[in-house]
Amino acid sequence: MDWPYHINTTLTTSQKTLRRQTINRYGLYAHLSPLLPIVLYWLYVLFIWVARARQTRGEYAAVPGSPHVKREARTAAGRAARRWRGGVFWVGGRGGEEQERVVHQLAGLGWAVWLGWLSVHGTGDDYLHLTKRFGMIAASQLPILYLLMMKNRYSPLRYLLRASHEELNPYHRILGQIIVTLFSLHAGFYLNFFIRANLVKNLFTRPVPLLGLVAITLILVLYITSIKTIRTYSYRIFYAAHFTISLLLVPILFFHAAPVRLYLIETLIFVLFNMLTRRLTSFLAHSTITTLPQTTLLKLTIPIPPSHRSLFANSAGQHVYLSIPTPSQPSTGAAILNLCSNPYTISSVAADTTSLSLIARSLSGPTSARLLELAELWKARPPLRIEGPYGGSIRFPDFASEFDRVLLVAGGVGGTFVLPLYQRVRAEMERRGGNTERVVMVWSVRSAAEVEWAAEAVGEVASGVEIVVTREEDERASADGDGGVEMLDLAEEGGRRKRGRVDVGGVVDGVFRKGEGERVAVVVCGPGGMAREVRTAVGRWVGKGRDVWFHEEGFGF
Secondary structure (H helix, E strand, O other): OOOOOEOOOOOOHHHHHHHHHHHHHHHHHHHHOOHHHHHHHHHHHHHHHHHHHHHHOOOOOOOOOOHHHHHHHHOHHHHHHHHHHHHHHHHOOEOOOOOOEHHHHHHHHHHHHHHHHHHHOOOOOEHHHHHHHHHHHHHHOHHHHHHHHOOOOOOHHHHHOOOOHHHHHHHHHHHHHHHHHHHHHHHHHHHHHHHHOOOOOHHHHOHHHHHHHHHHHHHHHHHHHHOHHHHHHOHHHHHHHHHHHHHHHHHHHHHHOHHHHHHHHHHHHHHHHHHHHHHHOEEEEEOEEEEOOOOOEEEEEEEOOHHHHHHHOOOOOOEEEEEOOHHHOOOOOOHHHHHOOEEEEEEEEOOOOOEEEEEEEOOOOHHHHHHHHHHOOOOOOOEEEEEEEEOHHHHOOOHHHHOOEEEEEEEHHHHHHHHHHHHHHHHHHHHOOOOHHHEEEEEEEOOHHHHHHHHHHHHHOHHHEEEEEOOOOOHHHHHOOOOOOOHHHHHHHOOEEEEOOOOHHHHHHHHHOOOOOOOEEEEEEEOHHHHHHHHHHHHHHHHOOOOEEEEEEEOOO
16 A cells, blocks of 8 residues: 655645645644543533432432342342443553553543544645644644643642542643654654755754754653653652753744744743742741651651641641752752652641641652751751642542441551541541441551651551551560650550551451442552552452442552
């Protein structure tokens, strides 16, 4: 089969004008296309609301495991509901080593097909039309790409899709890969044209193609530094490249191609809007930083100014972004800190919301290193910039009323996310007169010392928390230290404490076997391996028809 496209340099002025109008029109189609998923989302929300309203109208609350429930499960509607729950659970699973889930990858595949169709439809056999269309479609996606990465509470997509930055970020990464592919096709096709037309020297002597060459080089560098291997090796390389190249690309593309300037101006407006609103949602606080004995953990106690206290009133499971401002930076090597803003889960908030606490593991990054240096300064209260709170936990369901049992699993500093959530659910259960034994938390840590920061909180609810210590060395030293209420003593107060590895399958099975047909909520926050084990174990029960709400919060050990 012959290649259908041909290079035609003899088009008349009217034909070139028509080609430009067609390219612009398809670019507009692509630019407006994100409105369709938003409309579909709200139609889905409406459908679910109507379905639940009809389901509950005039019906009594059936007892889980009762003959009525078993009969309903055997009906066609019951079997369909079972398959639907299984499908929903499957698309929520991981699709690879990255954070993308199956649902993200399916959406990305669909979006790539749609943009690919917009890139080729109506191009006929005009090679240059196809080449220009690739670039236009790619540029039309830059505004939505930036919207998907906005963190602050004023992000339009936060309201339109009722989603947090963490939920939208996988779509940002996938869309970024699609855009890189389209720009690469645009550049590759043009490079082929210059070679075949013997115009290679124009790439370096004429401003428009030279700017295009610089742009595609920067785009490829941006993509390479975004690969997980690079991000894991050095997050500062990824962040610095992402930040710098993103700013450079706007003026370069602006002067490279006049037809895409509208999309670039729109992107720039979103950039300025994000910078302004992020500044409004952040504050400087003179903080107390302490090291936790016999661990690699730091505890940060941060005062909350009156203007921000209402935002932290219900912040269980949420996080803030912390950066180190100029007054707290070292005299040398501070440049990288200006580009760093790290997320930390809020471990606790004072009852009067006057302060919050963060627990951070001291790693090799520049922020962790500087925090450790500041912790060693005697009686110092260095200013830190705090932005937030953020996170999707604010939209979690009402666990106490919507589920019969709740299982919370944490690994390492993932306890900073799970423990406040456990306290909130348990308190709500007690307020409603429910059985608090239906809420179970399992927390795996490297050593007992790593739980000392939460000793008081765990001691208050010890009967429902199981702590598993994976390492035995230095454990007795931790018990003999000055850490307050030691974890070794919690067993005497009704808590459960074990050594070794968490039996994830046994924990999950133990919860599900206690009530046939009960609705169960499962939340896990810990290393990727632990999260996969929990999902696999829960998936077996979903396959048996159990109604499960599952949430996985990403966290490192």
